[in-house]
Each structure stands twice: as structure tokens, then as C-alpha cells.
Amino acid sequence: MGLYLLDYGAGNVRSLANSLTKLGHSFTWISDPSDFAKATSLVFPGVGAFETAIQHLTDRGLLEPLRDYIKSGRPYFGICIGMQVLFESSDESPSKGLGIIPYHISRFDDTNKSVPHMGWNTADLLNIQDDAEGIKESSYYYFVHSFCAKYDHEKYPEAMSWAYTTTQYGNELFVSSVRRNNVFGTQFHPEKSGTAGLQLLDEWLRKPESSHTHMPSITPKSLYPRPEHRFTKRIIACMDVRANDEGDLVVTKGDQYDVREKASPTNALTAKIAGAVRNLGKPVALAAKYYAEGADELCLLNITSFRHSPLQDQPMLAVVRAAAENVFIPLTIGGGIKDTVDPDGTKRPALEVAGEYFRAGADKVSIGSEAVYAVERLRATAEKGKGAIETIAHAYGRQAVVVSIDPRRVYIDPQSYDGPYKNELIYGKPDGPDNERGKAWWYQCTVSGGRENRPLSVLELAKGAEELGAGEILLNSIDRDGTGLGFDLGLIKLVKGSVKIPVVASSGAGSADHFVDVFKTTDAEAALAAGIFHREQVRISEIKDALKKVHINGRELSL
Numbered sequence: 001m002g003l004y005l006l007d008y009g010a011g012n013v014r015s016l017a018n019s020l021t022k023l024g025h026s027f028t029w030i031s032d033p034s035d036f037a038k039a040t041s042l043v044f045p046g047v048g049a050f051e052t053a054i055q056h057l058t059d060r061g062l063l064e065p066l067r068d069y070i071k072s073g074r075p076y077f078g079i080c081i082g083m084q085v086l087f088e089s090s091d092e093s094p095s096k097g098l099g100i101i102p103y104h105i106s107r108f109d110d111t112n113k114s115v116p117h118m119g120w121n122t123a124d125l126l127n128i129q130d131d132a133e134g135i136k137e138s139s140y141y142y143f144v145h146s147f148c149a150k151y152d153h154e155k156y157p158e159a160m161s162w163a164y165t166t167t168q169y170g171n172e173l174f175v176s177s178v179r180r181n182n183v184f185g186t187q188f189h190p191e192k193s194g195t196a197g198l199q200l201l202d203e204w205l206r207k208p209e210s211s212h213t214h215m216p217s218i219t220p221k222s223l224y225p226r227p228e229h230r231f232t233k234r235i236i237a238c239m240d241v242r243a244n245d246e247g248d249l250v251v252t253k254g255d256q257y258d259v260r261e262k263a264s265p266t267n268a269l270t271a272k273i274a275g276a277v278r279n280l281g282k283p284v285a286l287a288a289k290y291y292a293e294g295a296d297e298l299c300l301l302n303i304t305s306f307r308h309s310p311l312q313d314q315p316m317l318a319v320v321r322a323a324a325e326n327v328f329i330p331l332t333i334g335g336g337i338k339d340t341v342d343p344d345g346t347k348r349p350a351l352e353v354a355g356e357y358f359r360a361g362a363d364k365v366s367i368g369s370e371a372v373y374a375v376e377r378l379r380a381t382a383e384k385g386k387g388a389i390e391t392i393a394h395a396y397g398r399q400a401v402v403v404s405i406d407p408r409r410v411y412i413d414p415q416s417y418d419g420p421y422k423n424e425l426i427y428g429k430p431d432g433p434d435n436e437r438g439k440a441w442w443y444q445c446t447v448s449g450g451r452e453n454r455p456l457s458v459l460e461l462a463k464g465a466e467e468l469g470a471g472e473i474l475l476n477s478i479d480r481d482g483t484g485l486g487f488d489l490g491l492i493k494l495v496k497g498s499v500k501i502p503v504v505a506s507s508g509a510g511s512a513d514h515f516v517d518v519f520k521t522t523d524a525e526a527a528l529a530a531g532i533f534h535r536e537q538v539r540i541s542e543i544k545d546a547l548k549k550v551h552i553n554g555r556e557l558s559l
């Protein structure tokens with residue numbers, strides 16, 4: 001008897017479990033169809049892809065018991081795919097949903113915006129008087145999805161009577177939560193929505209179960225998109241992690257990817273530390289700190305995993321597990337997401353490696369070197385479907401796959417250049433930094449943390465990664481990394497202009513104004529920094545204040 005959680009074996013369900021534990025609620029996992037009979041409340045944190053969810057539920061004999069459970073009138077809280085399965089069908093899959101809500105899930109239109117809808121947005125109550133579920137219009141919640149239930153009260157009044165809140169992304173209005181009788185569902189992830197999300201979960205779980213069984217529906221009303229949405233730009237704190245010379249995992253930070261201390265000619269003391277891996281703190285402690293300070297997302301990159309990375313020997317898994325216990329915003333994990341072989345010869349496909357990270361509490365995995373090789377293969381053979389990007393995107397949804405790009409500038413003489421990247425050239429500004437003035441360059445992709453150049457340009461990689469199924473691009477710049485000179489705006493504009501998926505601008509942030517610059521000059525959805533946060537040069541709140549001053553939407557912590 002009591003609260004049960006449903007896990008169909010895909011995606012990050014650990015975060016929900018961690019948040020319930022943090023809030024002091026005990027629960028049991030549904031491990032067998034017969035468990036449904038014991039549940040007096042059920043939470044279904046559906047993550048991943050609609051088709052995979054239905055397939056897994058069917059294969060494990062859980063789909064019909066789930067339908068029966070919901071029909072029995074006992075309280076149900078579905079999250080993301082856990083809400084979408086209540087619908088009849090989805091553009092994402094030929095499989096049918098539970099059909100409890102007579103409506104279809106369709107893909108966002110990507111004509112004027114990036115898809116997936118990935119980031120923080122608000123949820124507006126259809127009936128402002130009815131805020132019984134604890135959703136606050138002033139709060140921001142974390143969304144990550146390419147498909148949604150579009151709000152259409154004229155054509156589908158019956159389906160829209162399930163809508164409890166709506167959210168606007170670009171010029172599209174969709175149902176961001178549903179409620180009727182015993183059913184409550186949110187398209188957003190409360191377990192990833194910081195304090196606002198934890199409060200919502202807590203309120204639902206603390207109420208007597210009987211109060212969830214006869215929730216009224218709301219009369220749908222005429223609603224139209226406003227001139228502007230409230231989707232925010234994300235600020236991401238990144239931790240580059242590696243073992244130092246003593247074998248401890250530390251957060252390090254390089255200058256143009258060189259993470260070792262250098263001796264200063266004017267300071268004799270620095271000779272002692274020269275050559276050592278820079279140690280800027282412990283990853284789990286820093287993750288908790290950045291969460292508390294208002295980061296919208298965290299990124300942990302295992303920067304030396306290209307050397308050796310048998311799955312059994314991944315200390316990063318323990319780091320992710322520990323970080324996820326106290327951090328309730330999205331976590332991206334990168335480094336070593338590729339096919340690996342254990343010391344005993346057991347082969348571990350990239351899908352299995354990623355699965356371990358998702359189960360440890362990661363929401364997205366970031367693929368670096370392997371993405372370069374995959375796009376090279378795609379360009380050579382046009383073959384796709386079997387690589388890391390495709391298999392992970394198929395199982396977990398494309399929003400769970402980030403491709404991390406490490407481009408390096410190749411300077412050329414603009415007068416005489418006759419190479420293949422004429423359309424990708426960036427020209428130094430007359431008032432730009434000394435080393436850029438009068439020059440032009442293209443961006444070459446690298447692997448193994450910038451150690452090896454590959455015959456692939458940044459646009460070839462970005463477009464290829466999108467074609468293979470990546471849901472986001474993490475765009476670093478080896479030239480700007482650690483310099484504090486500001487983001488490489490030309491690079492970001494170039495890549496952002498050629499893909500439909502979200503782009504995270506990375507490398508070079510030195511001040512809060514650099515974040516204003518990147519969001520004013522480019523359409524990047526998010527901006528990431530490392531050094532300025534580790535050295536406490538700039539606080540996340542300063543960046544949020546700077547954005548607010550120029551009317552750029554950012555998530556406010558106090559709301």
C-alpha cells in the first residue's frame with residue numbers, strides 16, 4: 001500500500017526518486033504488473049521517447065495494468081511522457097497511447113524557433129482562482145520535449161477541458177498540465193525545476209489521497225498566443241573533471257584546453273606547481289554550490305575519458321549519482337560516451353554506457369569525439385542508424401543527446417584562400433582583438449580534447465550531428481576557452497544559423513556583460529561558463545541581473 005513510482009526502464013528516473021527522498025516521502029517501485037493493485041497513489045516520471053515508453057510498457061506487461069489503475073480512480077501524477085501517454089496518439093510514434101484524453105500529441109513547428117523546447121518556461125492557469133495543485137504563474141519550470149498537446153479550444157473543446165495550465169513557446173500555445181478526476185499530469189519536470197518543482201511535488205504528495213480523486217475539469221476558454229513568450233535563456237555552469245596526479249577526481253580548468261599549471265617568470269613559488277593539473281574544487285560540492293546559486297543547468301565533462309573508459313571503471317558514475325542527490329536542475333554528462341570494452345573483453349555499446357549515466361541521474365549525455373567520427377562516416381557512406389547518437393536518441397529521445405564540439409580556428413589569407421570553406425569564413429573586425437584584425441578563418445573540428453585535428457568543419461559537424469539525431473549542440477571554442485575575452489560571437493552565429501536544434505554558447509566568458517552580448521547578438525538558447533564561476537569572479541546572480549536590465553528573459557530564483 002502507498003505511493004508507487006513507475007519506471008519502464010528508460011531515462012532518468014533517479015532524479016524523481018532523489019527529490020522524493022529529499023522531501024521525506026517514501027515510495028516503492030512498480031516492478032511487476034501485480035504491484036499496481038497495491039498502489040494507492042502512482043507517479044509516472046516518463047522520460048525519453050513516446051514510442052519507447054509504450055513499447056517498454058507493453059513488453060513488460062505494464063500498459064494494461066496502468067490503464068486499469070488510472071480507470072480505478074486512484075490518484076495518478078504523470079510527468080512529461082507520463083502525461084503524454086494519457087493521450088490517444090503522438091506524431092512521434094505509430095503506437096497508440098492510453099486514449100484517456102481524446103487528443104493527439106504533435107510536433108512543435110520549428111520554422112521560427114528551435115526544437116526541442118528545452119529550458120525554463122512558465123505555466124499559466126486556465127482558471128486563475130484554481131491554484132489547488134501548487135503551480136505558480138510566477139515560477140519557472142523545466143521543459144524538455146519536441147512534441148506537445150497544442151491548445152485548441154475551438155476545434156477540441158472536450159480535450160481542452162483537461163487542460164489545467166498552458167505554456168507558450170514561440171508563437172505556439174500548448175497544454176503544459178492536465179487535470180481531471182484522479183489524473184494530474186505535467187509536461188514539465190517538477191523534479192528538475194529546482195525549489196518551485198520540489199514544492200509542487202511536495203504539495204501533491206502531502207495532500208490526502210482522497211483529495212486527488214474528484215478533481216473538477218476546467219471550462220476551456222479562448223486563448224491565443226501573446227506577442228512574446230516567457231521562455232528563458234539558460235545559464236549553465238560547467239565542470240571539467242579529471243583525475244589529478246594523485247588520482248583524485250577534481251574540477252579543473254584550462255586555458256585553450258591546457259589544464260596544467262604554468263610557472264610564472266616573475267614568481268619563483270609557481271615553479272613548484274608548474275605542470276600539475278589545476279585543482280579548482282570537488283565536482284559534487286561545486287555542483288551543489290552552483291545549484292544553490294541559481295544555475296539553470298549543470299554540465300560535468302570527463303575530459304580525459306578518451307584515454308581509457310571501460311564502463312566498470314567510470315568514477316564519473318559515482319560523481320553523477322552523488323551530485324544528483326542534491327541537485328534538482330538538469331545535468332548533462334559528457335566524456336567517453338562511445339562503444340567501450342571492459343577489461344574482461346565485454347563489449348559495451350554507447351547506448352549501454354549512456355544508459356548507466358541516465359540511471360545515475362544524468363538528463364542528457366554529451367558526445368564529443370565519437371560525434372566527429374560518426375559525421376565523418378555519415379559523409380563518407382551516408383549510412384546512419386547504428387551509431388551512438390542515433391541509438392541513444394531513439395531510445396531516450398533526441399533531447400537527451402548533446403553533441404559537444406571543440407572547434408579550433410584555422411587562419412587563412414582571405415585574398416588567396418581557395419579552399420572548401422569559403423562560405424564558412426569569419427573575418428576579423430577592424431576594431432577586434434589584435435590577433436584577429438585583418439585576418440579570416442574557418443573552424444576545424446578536433447577530437448580527444450583538441451589534441452587531434454580532423455578533416456571536418458564546424459558546420460559540417462553541426463549539420464551532420466543534427467541529421468543523426470542530436471537534440472542540442474554544446475559549442476566550445478578552443479581559441480576562446482579560459483581567455484575571458486568573451487564568447488566567439490561569429491562562431492556562434494555561424495552554427496546557430498545552420499541548425500534548428502538549440503545551441504549552447506561556450507568558452508571565453510569573462511564578465512556578466514559577455515552573457516548580455518551573446519544573447520543580444522546571437523540566437524543561442526543558453527550560455528555556459530566555467531573559469532569565472534570556479535574562481536568566483538562573476539556570480540550567477542550578477543549575470544541574471546545584467547540580463548534583466550536589458551529585458552532578456554532569465555529564470556529568477558526568488559520566484
Ligand code: 1PR
Binds near residue numbers: 253368482
Ligand atoms: O570526446 O566524447 O570523450 O568528450 C570529451 C569532452 O571533454 C568534450 O565535451 C570536450 O569538450 C571536453 N574536453 C576535453 N578536453 C578538454 C580540456 O579542456 N582539455 N574541455 C575538454 C572542454 C571546454 C568547456 C569549458 C568552456 C568554458 N572544455 O567545457 O568549460 O570552454 O570555459 P571558460 O568559461 O573558462 O572559458 P569525448
